[in-house]
Amino acid sequence: MVVVAIVAILAVMAAPSYRDLIDRYRLRAATDDVVNVMSSARANAVKLDRDVNVSFGSTAAGWCVGANAALAPTAGNPAGAAGACDCTASSPACTVGGETLLVPPGKHANVGISGTTTALVFDGNLGLLRPVAEQIMNLSSPSGTYTARVTVRPLGQATVCVPSGSPSMAGVPSC
Helix, strand or coil: CHHHHHHHHHHHHHHHHHHHHHHHHHHHHHHHHHHHHHHHHHHHHHHHCCCEEEEEEEECCEEEEEEEECCCCCCCCCCCCCCCCCCCCCCCCCEECCEECEECCCCCCCCEEEECCCCEEECCCCCCEECCCCEEEEEECCCCCCEEEEEECCCCCEEEEECCCCCCECCECEC
16 A cells, blocks of 8 residues: 555656656657658759748648649740648648648647748749748647747758747757
């Protein structure tokens, strides 16, 4: 009985730390997925020599991010513009280089996202961001305790940092 009581006390003491760990893990997973879409979209834009459009969406299930590449040029004509990816559709066609590039709605349902909600386009020549302006997205943990900022620079690089005023997270620098 003494051992069971000690284990129960330790479990009660560890519960808040465990919830905090799960909260940070969910935020980090969502942040990693958004950065992966941005980085893959930029790399494929340069690789395919075609523009790639990254679109954001929101449904009752949660937010989503998807990317579409412009169609391949035909008959000597230049490649067209990259169409937006409707990641909110029941079966979205978000493809870049023949592969699906999508964070589906509801995958990170408890993580909030704010900031850039318009489409971003990565230029097919150099991977530059259009419009040529820094784009910032803030993601917040399910409890709202933690925040991570994803910044996409005009040259196309996506970086993650913790804004001032938000608790730090291991492995993520401060903004």
